Amino acid sequence: MNVADSRRLASALEQLGYEPTRQPTEADVIVLNTCVVRQSAEDKAIGRLSSLRPLKDHNPDLVINLMGCLIGVRGNQKILERFPWVDVVSAPSDPEPLLAYLGQRGAKTSSDAAYQQRNALLDGEIILPKAEQGTLVSAYIPIVYGCSHACTYCIIPLKRGIERSRPYAEILGEAHSLARQGVKEITLLGQIVDRYGLDLPNPTTLAMLLGDLHQIEGIQRIRFLTSHPNWMTDELLEAVQALPKVCPHIEVPIQAGDDDILRAMRRGYTSAAYRQLVAKIRERIPGVSIATDIIVGFPGETDAQFQNTYQLLDDLRMDVAHLARYSPRTGTFSERKMEDDVPDKVKMDRFRRLETLQEEIASEINARLLGKSVPVLFEEKKRGRWRGRTPTNKLVFVDSTEDLLGHERPVRIEWTGPWSMIGMLDSSPLG
Numbered sequence: 001m002n003v004a005d006s007r008r009l010a011s012a013l014e015q016l017g018y019e020p021t022r023q024p025t026e027a028d029v030i031v032l033n034t035c036v037v038r039q040s041a042e043d044k045a046i047g048r049l050s051s052l053r054p055l056k057d058h059n060p061d062l063v064i065n066l067m068g069c070l071i072g073v074r075g076n077q078k079i080l081e082r083f084p085w086v087d088v089v090s091a092p093s094d095p096e097p098l099l100a101y102l103g104q105r106g107a108k109t110s111s112d113a114a115y116q117q118r119n120a121l122l123d124g125e126i127i128l129p130k131a132e133q134g135t136l137v138s139a140y141i142p143i144v145y146g147c148s149h150a151c152t153y154c155i156i157p158l159k160r161g162i163e164r165s166r167p168y169a170e171i172l173g174e175a176h177s178l179a180r181q182g183v184k185e186i187t188l189l190g191q192i193v194d195r196y197g198l199d200l201p202n203p204t205t206l207a208m209l210l211g212d213l214h215q216i217e218g219i220q221r222i223r224f225l226t227s228h229p230n231w232m233t234d235e236l237l238e239a240v241q242a243l244p245k246v247c248p249h250i251e252v253p254i255q256a257g258d259d260d261i262l263r264a265m266r267r268g269y270t271s272a273a274y275r276q277l278v279a280k281i282r283e284r285i286p287g288v289s290i291a292t293d294i295i296v297g298f299p300g301e302t303d304a305q306f307q308n309t310y311q312l313l314d315d316l317r318m319d320v321a322h323l324a325r326y327s328p329r330t331g332t333f334s335e336r337k338m339e340d341d342v343p344d345k346v347k348m349d350r351f352r353r354l355e356t357l358q359e360e361i362a363s364e365i366n367a368r369l370l371g372k373s374v375p376v377l378f379e380e381k382k383r384g385r386w387r388g389r390t391p392t393n394k395l396v397f398v399d400s401t402e403d404l405l406g407h408e409r410p411v412r413i414e415w416t417g418p419w420s421m422i423g424m425l426d427s428s429p430l431g
């Protein structure tokens with residue numbers, strides 16, 4: 001979500017006459033777009049913010065914009081008192097405060113231009129930042145902002161606000177403009193992306209949106225994340241199955257495999273219901289890959305409860321498991337009402353056990369592709385090697401002197417590991 005927000009803001013700034021620089025000492029405007037989903041991310045953001053002070057002391061005209069979850073939808077007065085060198089603050093996904101501030105200062109433009117740009121942003125049109133024009137293959141499109149679910153450990157509803165779906169036409173407009181600029185793959189984003197449209201004046205669904213996006217010429221692949229087990233409808237699974245451009249890859253977090261922990265997290269489902277859902281997804285979408293998220297060391301998690309999570313992952317054999325150690329986030333229910341009583345050492349031990357298990361599972365799943373030909377959409381060349389993804393979101397590297405950027409080509413897989421694979425371009429038909 002932050003990548004998409006930053007791109008939108010970079011695009012707006014370029015329309016106002018600004019250009020990117022890699023040197024903070026050369027910048028007229030610095031935007032720090034922050035994440036606080038875990039303590040480590042917050043610490044990093046605070047560290048960067050502190051490091052900007054000498055620049056501001058040296059150049060008082062420098063505009064420093066602090067954006068994102070460190071500010072949140074309700075603002076953060078304490079942060080402003082602690083870091084008085086910040087000039088302007090913006091809630092997540094909201095470029096307006098900076099554009100208005102620059103407009104008022106007349107730093108590089110008139111306020112009229114700032115407001116015109118603001119209006120263009122609201123219409124869903126996006127002009128890619130110059131550095132990405134002609135090179136960006138895969139882009140994110142936020143479709144649902146915020147979340148109203150309020151899992152007990154989660155800071156997102158407090159920072160990103162209640163759930164708001166973007167207007168249908170605005171999303172289509174953004175996808176069309178990305179396609180015109182050469183983007184081949186779009187990923188629709190929402191904290192519970194499957195709930196898209198339910199809050200709009202004319203309620204609609206993610207499945208319907210996928211159907212309309214599917215018709216856009218130039219867009220070859222469509223992805224969406226993140227799903228919630230309670231909101232994956234049959235209609236959505238049918239859309240994924242029926243629409244060839246929609247990739248057979250589902251991100252649906254379980255968070256814990258123990259029912260008491262799930263209840264304490266207020267996730268709203270049981271481990272048995274999740275198992276059934278995974279079985280249904282696999283039955284409806286042949287060849288699907290599924291990713292999950294798991295938190296270890298939630299308050300009160302016993303060895304036996306952790307073992308239930310371990311067993312569930314071992315049984316379900318997911319393609320990917322994003323793992324996290326619980327860290328209390330200020331203001332959440334679990335931070336206020338529950339004791340963070342699982343020692344760090346135990347959290348780390350549980351994390352490592354799941355990591356080792358997942359490494360084995362992913363190695364086994366990926367090894368099935370050895371010798372097979374898979375379609376890979378190439379996104380970039382790094383250190384002489386092309387990097388792309390299969391529809392199932394597997395990372396593939398290929399050595400080739402051809403210009404593969406933005407092309408989907410069959411690749412015969414020659415080596416597989418748990419996190420990536422290596423192959424060579426295959427001239428024989430896919431199979």
Ligand code: SF4
Nearest residue numbers: 147149150151154191
């Ligand atoms: S559904 Fe996701 S974003 Fe919403 S509160 Fe729960 S964990 Fe946070």
